[in-house]
Amino acid sequence: MDDTRQKLIDAAGQIFSEKGFEATTVREVCQAAGANIAAIHYHFGDKERLYIEAVKHANCQQDVVKFDWPPGCPPERKLEGMIFHLMEMMLENDSPSWHIELMMRELARPTAACRELVEEFISPMFSQLLEIVTEFFPEGAPLLLRQRMVMSVVAQCLLYRYHRPIGRLLLGEETFQKLFELEFTAQQVLAFSLGGIRAAVAQYVGSGVAEAEVRS
Amino acid sequence: MDDTRQKLIDAAGQIFSEKGFEATTVREVCQAAGANIAAIHYHFGDKERLYIEAVKHANCQQDVVKFDWPPGCPPERKLEGMIFHLMEMMLENDSPSWHIELMMRELARPTAACRELVEEFISPMFSQLLEIVTEFFPEGAPLLLRQRMVMSVVAQCLLYRYHRPIGRLLLGEETFQKLFELEFTAQQVLAFSLGGIRAAVAQYVGSGVAEAEVRS
Amino acid sequence: MDDTRQKLIDAAGQIFSEKGFEATTVREVCQAAGANIAAIHYHFGDKERLYIEAVKHANCQQDVVKFDWPPGCPPERKLEGMIFHLMEMMLENDSPSWHIELMMRELARPTAACRELVEEFISPMFSQLLEIVTEFFPEGAPLLLRQRMVMSVVAQCLLYRYHRPIGRLLLGEETFQKLFELEFTAQQVLAFSLGGIRAAVAQYVGSGVAEAEVRS
Amino acid sequence: MDDTRQKLIDAAGQIFSEKGFEATTVREVCQAAGANIAAIHYHFGDKERLYIEAVKHANCQQDVVKFDWPPGCPPERKLEGMIFHLMEMMLENDSPSWHIELMMRELARPTAACRELVEEFISPMFSQLLEIVTEFFPEGAPLLLRQRMVMSVVAQCLLYRYHRPIGRLLLGEETFQKLFELEFTAQQVLAFSLGGIRAAVAQYVGSGVAEAEVRS
DNA sequence: AATGAATGAGCCTTCATTCAT
DNA sequence: GATGAATGAAGGCTCATTCAT
Numbered sequence: 001m002d003d004t005r006q007k008l009i010d011a012a013g014q015i016f017s018e019k020g021f022e023a024t025t026v027r028e029v030c031q032a033a034g035a036n037i038a039a040i041h042y043h044f045g046d047k048e049r050l051y052i053e054a055v056k057h058a059n060c061q062q063d064v065v066k067f068d069w070p071p072g073c074p075p076e077r078k079l080e081g082m083i084f085h086l087m088e089m090m091l092e093n094d095s096p097s098w099h100i101e102l103m104m105r106e107l108a109r110p111t112a113a114c115r116e117l118v119e120e121f122i123s124p125m126f127s128q129l130l131e132i133v134t135e136f137f138p139e140g141a142p143l144l145l146r147q148r149m150v151m152s153v154v155a156q157c158l159l160y161r162y163h164r165p166i167g168r169l170l171l172g173e174e175t176f177q178k179l180f181e182l183e184f185t186a187q188q189v190l191a192f193s194l195g196g197i198r199a200a201v202a203q204y205v206g207s208g209v210a211e212a213e214v215r216s
Numbered sequence: 217m218d219d220t221r222q223k224l225i226d227a228a229g230q231i232f233s234e235k236g237f238e239a240t241t242v243r244e245v246c247q248a249a250g251a252n253i254a255a256i257h258y259h260f261g262d263k264e265r266l267y268i269e270a271v272k273h274a275n276c277q278q279d280v281v282k283f284d285w286p287p288g289c290p291p292e293r294k295l296e297g298m299i300f301h302l303m304e305m306m307l308e309n310d311s312p313s314w315h316i317e318l319m320m321r322e323l324a325r326p327t328a329a330c331r332e333l334v335e336e337f338i339s340p341m342f343s344q345l346l347e348i349v350t351e352f353f354p355e356g357a358p359l360l361l362r363q364r365m366v367m368s369v370v371a372q373c374l375l376y377r378y379h380r381p382i383g384r385l386l387l388g389e390e391t392f393q394k395l396f397e398l399e400f401t402a403q404q405v406l407a408f409s410l411g412g413i414r415a416a417v418a419q420y421v422g423s424g425v426a427e428a429e430v431r432s
Numbered sequence: 433m434d435d436t437r438q439k440l441i442d443a444a445g446q447i448f449s450e451k452g453f454e455a456t457t458v459r460e461v462c463q464a465a466g467a468n469i470a471a472i473h474y475h476f477g478d479k480e481r482l483y484i485e486a487v488k489h490a491n492c493q494q495d496v497v498k499f500d501w502p503p504g505c506p507p508e509r510k511l512e513g514m515i516f517h518l519m520e521m522m523l524e525n526d527s528p529s530w531h532i533e534l535m536m537r538e539l540a541r542p543t544a545a546c547r548e549l550v551e552e553f554i555s556p557m558f559s560q561l562l563e564i565v566t567e568f569f570p571e572g573a574p575l576l577l578r579q580r581m582v583m584s585v586v587a588q589c590l591l592y593r594y595h596r597p598i599g600r601l602l603l604g605e606e607t608f609q610k611l612f613e614l615e616f617t618a619q620q621v622l623a624f625s626l627g628g629i630r631a632a633v634a635q636y637v638g639s640g641v642a643e644a645e646v647r648s
Numbered sequence: 649m650d651d652t653r654q655k656l657i658d659a660a661g662q663i664f665s666e667k668g669f670e671a672t673t674v675r676e677v678c679q680a681a682g683a684n685i686a687a688i689h690y691h692f693g694d695k696e697r698l699y700i701e702a703v704k705h706a707n708c709q710q711d712v713v714k715f716d717w718p719p720g721c722p723p724e725r726k727l728e729g730m731i732f733h734l735m736e737m738m739l740e741n742d743s744p745s746w747h748i749e750l751m752m753r754e755l756a757r758p759t760a761a762c763r764e765l766v767e768e769f770i771s772p773m774f775s776q777l778l779e780i781v782t783e784f785f786p787e788g789a790p791l792l793l794r795q796r797m798v799m800s801v802v803a804q805c806l807l808y809r810y811h812r813p814i815g816r817l818l819l820g821e822e823t824f825q826k827l828f829e830l831e832f833t834a835q836q837v838l839a840f841s842l843g844g845i846r847a848a849v850a851q852y853v854g855s856g857v858a859e860a861e862v863r864s
Numbered sequence: 865a866a867t868g869a870a871t872g873a874g875c876c877t878t879c880a881t882t883c884a885t
Numbered sequence: 886g887a888t889g890a891a892t893g894a895a896g897g898c899t900c901a902t903t904c905a906t
Contacts, residue, residue: 436886436887467887467888468887468888468889469888469889470887470888470889470890471887471888474886474887474888
C-alpha cells in the first residue's frame, strides 16, 4: 500500500519541522509512523531523500492562493488580501499542520529541497505581490524598486513566524499575545506597508518630475 | 593557559555559526582550535556549555552601539543612523567574524543561550529604536503601536540576513547583488520605514482627533 | 517459467564467482537476472541454497573430458593431453563463463556445495591423472607415491589460476603476459612434470632394486 | 597504552584469517580483544584499515629466513632447505598463529594490503629461490625458464595449504594424514622438483647444443 | 592544567527474509 | 507462479563523554 509511505512523510514532516534535519532520527520517525526502521530506506532510499520528499509534500499541499479580484479592485484592497493571507499562514498557532514550519526552515537554511520550493511556491507568491505593488507606481518604475517593496512587505510577515520565541522573551507574555494576534497585526502591517509604498512612490514621482523639469 | 579556552570559543563560534549546533562536532572544534579532544570538557563541561559560552562571547564583543545624537537631532536622522547600523551588521559579506551569524541563529531557534542574548543585546537595541519611534508620535501613543513600528523596521533588516540564499534563488544573481548592496538597500529601507511610521502616526492622530471631536 | 530460475542461477554464478558468497547480495543477483527480490526465496529457499545450486550447475556444465586415447598411446602423450586441458581451463582469460572461477572458489574455501563438486568433477579428473601416472611406474608402486605425482602436476596448473594477481605484482606486466601464455606454459609444465615423475620412478625403482638385492 | 591496539590486531588477524574480511564483524573482533566497539575506529579508522594493519603485522612477524649456506654448498642442498622451510610454514597444523593463513588469503584474493606483502615477503623469497634454481642451469639460461622453475616448486608447496580441505575429501582421512605429513611430503616434493628442474636443464642444454651444432 | 586512550549509546543503513496479495 | 511491500536483526561507524595518567 501507499499508506505507509504517506504516514512516513507525515510523521517525518512533523518531526523535521520541530527539530530540524540533524536532530531528527529516523527511528523516531518510524516509530511515530508506526512503521519499521527499514521502511524509510525502502521507500525513500535515505534520510535526506525522505526530508526532501517531506518538503515537497509540504509545498504541494500548501497551494498558492489565486485571488479573484473583481475588475477595478484597487491595489490597496489586493494588498490587504495578500497580507492577511500571509499573516494567516504565519500566525496560525493551533496548526496541526507542519507544512508551513518546514517550509520556513527550508527558507532560512536552504537544502537540496529548496529550489523546488522556491519555484513552486515562493516565486509565484512573490510575483503576485510584485504585480500588486506595481499598480501603486506610475508606469516605468524600476523593477528593483518594486521588488524592494515586496521584500519589505514580506519581511514584516515573516518576522512574526521566525521570531515568535524572541518576541515572547522580549516583550513579555501579555504584550506578546496582543502583538501577535492575527487581525490586529495584519491591519497594522498593512497600514505600515501602505505608508511605505506610498512614500516610495512619492519619492520616485518627485525625483521623476524633478528630472523631467530639469530636462525641459 | 587561558589561551586554549579562548581559542576553543573562537573555533566553536566559527563552526557553530556555519553549521549549527547539531551538525557541529566537538572533534572538529578541537581540531580547529589546535586543542585536545578532552579540552572542551575540561574547560566547559560539555558541548552545550561551550555553545552557550560562544554565544555569550559573541554578544559581548558585539557591543550595542550607543549613538551620541546632538541635542535637537530629528528622529529621522536617528532612524537613519540605526537602520544603517543594523544593515551594516546584516550585510557585511566578508565578515570574518562569526558573531552576528551565531546571534542570528540563536534568534531564529532560541536555546538556553538566548535569554542572555536578548537581555544584553536585543533588548537595548529594541529600546533605542522604540525611543526613536516614539519621537515621531504625539505623546500618549499606545506602546503596542510603537512597538509594532520597531518590529516592522527590524523585520526589513533581518530579511536581508536570513533570506540571502533565497534571494539569490528567487531574483537571480545579478539582481541579487544590487538588491543586497548596503548603501542602496539601507536608503530604501529607511524611506519605506519612514513612510510606514508616518502613515501610522497620521492614522493615530486622525483617529485621535476624530475621537476628540466626537467627545467634544 | 523455468526461465527465471535459470536466469537467477546464471546471474548468481556470475556474481558469486566475482565477489564471493558474503560480498554478494541477493538484491544485485535479482537485479542482474531481471527478477523480483522475492524470486530467490521462491525458487531456492534462501541465499545459500542458491549458491549451492549455482555451484552444482557450474560443475554440471563443465563436463569431465573423457579422452579417447588410441590403444598403445604412451603415457607421456596422455599427460600432455591432460595438462593442456587443465591449463586451458585455468588460463582462459576471456572466459565469459563463471563456471571455473566458482569451482575454484569452492575448492579454496569449501562450503556445503563442495562435496558434490569433488565427487562429480575433481575425483574423476584425479582418477584419470592417477591412471596416467600409474603407467609410468612399474606395477606395485605405492598408491601414496602415485597420488603425490598427481598432486604435484595439478598444483602447477592451479597456481596459474589462483595467483594470477600476485604473478602480475611480482613479475611485472610484461613477464607476466609471457609466463601466463597458454601454449608456452603448458609445454613447460609438462616438461617439468615429466622430469619430476621420472625422477620419482627412478628413485622408486632404484630403492626397489636395492631392496630386492638385499632380499636375495 | 598500546596494548589495546595490539590486542585488536591479534584478535582481528585471528578472525579475519578464519572467516575472511566480509564475514568478520568488528563487533566480534572487539569482543575477542576485550575492547570496545569504538576502539577500532579510534585506533585504525575503519574495518579495512584494521585488516590492512593485521596483514602488515602478519608479514612483519613472519621474517624471511635468510639461510647461511656454507660456501660450495650444492644447490640441491639449498633447495632442500627452502622446500622444507616453505613446507613447514604451509603445514604447521597446530599453528596458534594466524599469520600464514592471513597471508595466504591475501595472496589468493589480493586487496589493498597486498602490495606490501608481496614486496616485503613474497618477492625476497622468490628471489632466493630464483638464485638457487639458477645454479642448476648453465650460465645464460633465460630468465623466464628459471622463473618457471620457481613457480613449479612453489606451486607444489602452496597446494598443501590451499587445498587441505579438498585433500581430505578427495583422499579420505587416513591417506590425507599421510600425504600431508611434513617430513614425507617435503622429501617427495623435493625429489619431484629436482627431477623437474634437471629435465628442464637437460632440455635447455640439449637444444643449446643442437643449436650450436647447427651453427657450426 | 591538560591529555591520549577508551567508552557505550546511538546513528544511518543494509541485509536476507517473509508477508499479503 | 510470482511480486511489491514490509520486517527485524545486525552491520559499520560516529558521537559526546569520561577515564587514568
